[in-house]
Amino acid sequence: xxxxxxxxxxxxxxxxxxxxxxxxxxxxxxxxxxxxxxxxxxxxxxxxxxxxxxxxxxxxxxxxxxxxxxxxxxxxxxxxxxxxxxxxxxxxxxxxxxxxxxxxxxxxxxxxxxxxxxxxxxxxxxxxxxxxxxxxxxxxxxxxxxxxxxxxxxxxxxxxxxx
Numbered sequence: 371x372x373x374x375x376x377x378x379x380x381x382x383x384x385x386x387x388x389x390x391x392x393x394x395x396x397x398x399x400x401x402x403x404x405x406x407x408x409x410x411x412x413x414x415x416x417x418x419x420x421x422x423x424x425x426x427x428x429x430x431x432x433x434x435x436x437x438x439x440x441x442x443x444x445x446x447x448x449x450x451x452x453x454x455x456x457x458x459x460x461x462x463x464x465x466x467x468x469x470x471x472x473x474x475x476x477x478x479x480x481x482x483x484x485x486x487x488x489x490x491x492x493x494x495x496x497x498x499x500x501x502x503x504x505x506x507x508x509x510x511x512x513x514x515x516x517x518x519x520x521x522x523x524x525x526x527x528x529x530x531x532x533x
Contacts, residue, residue, distance in 0.1 A: 463488055
C-alpha cells in the first residue's frame with residue numbers, strides 16, 4: 371500500500387502499489403535505503419556485441435510470448451499449484467526486510483522445483499551499493515542461486531514442464 375498526503379489538503383491518500391520497477395545500465399550505483407529493496411542480477415551475453423547474436427530458439431521472443439501467453443501462464447500456475455498441493459513446504463530463505471512473505475513464497479516455490487538458494491547471494495550492507503554483484507543470468511536455476519557461471523543442465527523438475 372502506498373501512502374502520501376493529498377496536495378492542497380490535510381488528508382492522506384492510500385493506493386495499492388502494483389508496479390514493478392526495473393532499471394538497466396552499466397555500473398549502476400544506488401544509495402540510501404534502496405539497496406535493501408533491490409534484487410540485483412547481472413546478465414552476461416559473453417560477447418562484446420550481444421545485439422548481433424542469432425540462432426535463438428525463439429527469434430522473435432516478444433511475439434512468441436504474446437502468442438503463447440496462455441500456455442506460459444498455465445505452466446506457471448501449474449508450478450504454484452503443485453507447491454500448494456504439496457502443503458506449501460517452506461524453504462530456508464534469507465530475511466528480506468519488508469518483503470518477507472514475498473521472499474518466502476518465491477523462494478519456497480523455487481526450492482520445491484529443485485532450485486535452492488533464492489536470495490543467497492543478495493548483498494545487503496544497508497549503505498551504498500558498490501555495484502551489481504556477480505551472478506550471470508544463464509539459466510533460471512543458476513540465476514536464482516546467483517551463480518557466476520551456469521552449472522545446471524536445466525532439467526530437473528523445471529525441465530519437465532513443456533511449453
